Amino acid sequence: MEPKRILLIIPYGGVGGMERLALTFYNYYKQKGYTVKALKLIKLETDIINFGEDELFLKDYDLHRMPITKRFLFYLSAPLSIRKIVKREKITHSICFGDMSNLFSSLSFTKEFKVGSIHSFKSVEFQDKNILNKIFKWSYRSTYRNLDKVVCISNTIKEDLIENCAFKFTDKLEVIYNPHDIEAIQKGAGSPxxxxxxxxxxxxxxxxxxxxxxxxxxxxxxxxxxxxxxxxxxxxxxxxxxxxxxxxxxxxxxxxxxxxxxxxxxxxxxxxxxxxxxxxxxxxxxxxxxxxxxxxxxxxxxxxxxxxxxxxxxxxxxxxxxxxxxxxxxxxxxxxxxxxxxxxxxxxxxxxxxxxxxxxxxxxxxxxxxxxxxxxxxxxxxxxxxxxxxxxxxxxxxxxxxxxx
Structure with a gap:
């Protein structure tokens, strides 16, 4: 069996739920002996979640600081950058966290086993009709066909995608609850x-x-x-x-x-x-x-x-x-x-x-x-x-x- 080489793709390195989840995956897969790389779309000096020598990034300054033209170019170039990383690192499996990571991966047209994930109640989030949300909703009916699996972290999220967000590729949806390293949480709680x-x-x-x-x-x-x-x-x-x-x-x-x-x-x-x-x-x-x-x-x-x-x-x-x-x-x-x-x-x-x-x-x-x-x-x-x-x-x-x- 081919050794697993995993790429985790996250938007930022803050201390949010998705980022902590990615770190949990990273630590576990490393312990299993897999080769693991973590790609931050945006890396900041203030990042709390870090992956040491296995960390990659596309940009080292926040999207909000970019002029609109540079932001647009970043969106266009990100899938190609991911494609180059997947090929260079010989990735066999990629796991994406959130809409932006899912979208860019779905447009990279690489052959690894691609996993996307949805972490929030999208019908509410999409009430903000900004251009990115419109693109994300469009991708639910188009580019998500290029993902092998889309994980919903609750039954409620899966139902919402189907009933309220016109998600087309329902056979790709699977409910998997977020994992938690209980021992690590309890160990961290004992720190001064x-x-x-x-x-x-x-x-x-x-x-x-x-x-x-x-x-x-x-x-x-x-x-x-x-x-x-x-x-x-x-x-x-x-x-x-x-x-x-x-x-x-x-x-x-x-x-x-x-x-x-x-x-x-x-x-x-x-x-x-x-x-x-x-x-x-x-x-x-x-x-x-x-x-x-x-x-x-x-x-x-x-x-x-x-x-x-x-x-x-x-x-x-x-x-x-x-x-x-x-x-x-x-x-x-x-x-x-x-x-x-x-x-x-x-x-x-x-x-x-x-x-x-x-x-x-x-x-x-x-x-x-x-x-x-x-x-x-x-x-x-x-x-x-x-x-x-x-x-x-x-x-x-x-x-x-x-x-x-």
Whole structure:
């Protein structure tokens, strides 16, 4: 049998879910003795996710800094660059993470076993009718024929692609949950903090947001819910870990000033090992408009940290509940925490008004409940093994490289 030579293709090297997933794949396949290369479409000096001597990149400055003409040329040249890398490195299998990587790989016209992957709820994302989203949606009916398999990380995402996004090549779709190296997560959680100030901070009652401050994750909803909670409870703080898009960071800071909670909210920025912080949090909180199956929820389960999340996708029930049955009425208690009503109101972007929503009060109520009782953590600890079974690293990484029957 031909030795496997694998190329992982990711957009950036930030600390988002797709990038951490790619690093998990990289480490596992290397341990199996495969030859593995990781290609970043964009490499930045601030990258947290890195692949050492096995790292390749197409550009070393952000797309947003490119003039439109250079950006267009990058889009045109990327498939050819990938083609050259595949041939030079004698790649037998490629795994792409996200729409841009999928598209460029599908246009490279190489012969390796090509795997694409979809990580978010596309019908919501495509409501932003920018040119890239139009191209991505077009590729679902055209260039995706050149991929051998397209992995959806939840049943909900697969259904959405078929029913709402006119995805043509349904025989190529396969649901495979994101794998997680539970031992590595738990080992990372045992590392010391970067400073005594951080250690002191996380000795308190901490609500933690872990991820990129993006339009999809709509962190302003969490901040508003915390503002509600802070008026009821004095001994709790909110910590954000992750980088973000400048307009969103600016809006978050504006809300902090508006609500006069600067002494209760901490923005720690990127952290190369977020698990040490997650393990010490009282609750992980998400307030996204849409998600795929958020990796950070599984990481919280692995570290016995209860989760409070909005119903950003029906896929959260697949992650957080034993039976996965969807219920969209009110705050729903499940084995790993509480799922609150959806916050998405049909329009992406920073809200025009700072008015508080009923759903933000629901989110605040759920956070207060989890902070007030050990029952949520105890329930999670009891259910943890069963909840984590479908994310087995060996099973998932093998499935990615296996043709669809």
């Amino acid at each position: 903090f970067d400073s005594e100030e951080e250690q002191e901070l996380f000795s308190q009652n901490i609500i933690l947001f872990l991820g990129r401050l993006s339009y999809a994750k709509s962190p302003w909803h969490l901040l508003k819910a915390f503002h509600i909670l802070a008026q009821r409870q004095a001994d709790v703080k909110l910590v954000f870990i992750g980088d973000g898009e400048p307009p969103i960071i600016e809006y978050v800071k504006k809300l902090i000033d508006t609500f006069n909670i600067a002494d209760r909210v901490v923005l720690l920025g990127r952290k190369s090992n977020p698990y040490r912080y997650l393990a010490k949090a009282k609750v992980l909180a998400l307030s996204s408009h849409f998600e795929g199956t958020p990796n950070v929820i599984v990481e919280a389960i692995a570290l016995d940290v209860p989760v409070v999340t909005s119903l950003c996708t029906k896929g959260v029930f697949e992650l957080m509940s034993m039976n996965g049955e969807v219920n969209e009425e009110g705050n729903i208690e499940v084995e790993s925490g509480i799922i609150t009503p959806a916050l998405f109101k049909g329009k992406l972007g920073i809200p025009e008004k700072d008015d508080l929503l009923k759903e933000e009060y629901d989110l605040a109520d759920a956070l207060e409940q989890v902070l007030a009782s050990d029952k949520y953590k105890n329930t999670l600890v009891t259910a943890k093994e069963a909840l984590l079974e479908k994310f087995d690293l060996d099973k998932v990484t093998t499935s990615y490289l296996t043709p669809i029957n």
